[in-house]
Amino acid sequence: MIPLAKIALVDCNNFFCSCERVFNPALQGKPIVVLSNNDGCIISRSEEAKGLGIPMGAPLHEQQEVIRKNNVQVFSSNYTLYGDMSARVMSILREEVPAIEVYSIDESFLQLPHNFDEEMARALRSKVLQWTGIPVCIGIASTKLLAKLANRHAKKTKELTGGVFDLTNYWNPEAILADTPTGGLWGVGKNLAQRLEGMHITTALEFKYADPSAIRRSMGVVGERMLRELNGIGCLELEEVPPDRKGVMASRSFGSPMESLEELEEALANHVARAAEKVRRFGLLATGMEVFLRTNRFRKDQPQYSPSIGATLERPTHATAELMTTARTLLQRIYRPGYRYKKTGVQLTNLVSEEEYQPGLFDLLDPAIPGRIDVDKIVDEINRRLGDPKNPVITRASQGTDRRDNLGKAWKMRAERHSPHYTTDWNQLPEAKA
């Protein structure tokens, strides 16, 4: 029998709190918490803080009493520090295994050699702790979903297992599944847990033996994939190279709500600048943009309005001023007076690489007429250059859409099908025959 692939999930314990402790060892054994960006929520808790009943994600103001009474140390988050610590941990892991996927700032999946056992995992754990000061837990299984589950068990039974648990080597793995509520599975949130409960599925074990077609009907492909992963059939690959970024977002909540368009514009300008800078840093160009507004969702007594709107940009860009023009237009379209806005943000979407971007159809757009593309003109021009009226490259442009990328796709498809002259570079299209 071919042994199943072994996958480990390494997860740093209370990562942000652990980082703070590395730089201030006096905090060992004391209750501490780390706050979100605006110091609004508690996003990391030490074991001692968890013991005090402080929940994950709790608003700080709700916990002030407990914090004061128990002398809990409170930290604003310091992402530079955490990023740096994360890199150190990951580089140690990378040296020990054939392949690694860094899944988040404090977690990574490892591809393990077949002979990798719990002893080796413990040694790895010690090494990370000794070299970086960060304690981790390691779960081992045959699929990513099960590795997550094994890690959860390792964490829960840290005292007993030493923070390492190998599901593939456990005498009764189904007992662990039976002990895991569906909500504890990776990918099952509140909503899906409820839906599963409606099907009388409350544990990972019940999920494992559920009817696949029923799962498919009620949870779609996501559910079916989880079902397979639970049965040891790997559906989720190890992604060593992170896929290209799809979008970049910048948003913030306001300390106090804003009502006027001018205030919102100012806030948005900030976000556009930050997002554009990030895009430049990645060496990318944005071809689309989304802008959104949110009222305070916690104020049920106030009217709610959370619009969002998207647009395709005139041309791919990462220039702040250019982006701001579009952002302002979009904001004006969704802005309604009379609401108390609590948050706004911008997302730059459909990013393309600066290097790979070849100006093509975009050059045919008339910048004097924002948002307008003369489809017929482009079609005629392409056909004219190819010079065969009986067999035009494009017989009809896709109607009812002004999406440039769509047009580009239509062009490409047809060109491939019909033309020996196919090229993605507009400038290389042959001139029309005399």
Add this chain to the structure above:
DNA sequence: TCTGGGGTCCTAGGACCC
């Protein structure tokens, strides 16, 4: 009164094409 930010993937439904 105070309650984060930045992501990904999937689906439903509309518009359009052949």
Add this chain to the structure above:
DNA sequence: TCTGGGGTCCTAGGACCC
């Protein structure tokens, strides 16, 4: 002129993750 099946592509919004 009417009708249907089989597609693609897009947007908005839901759900989830860390």
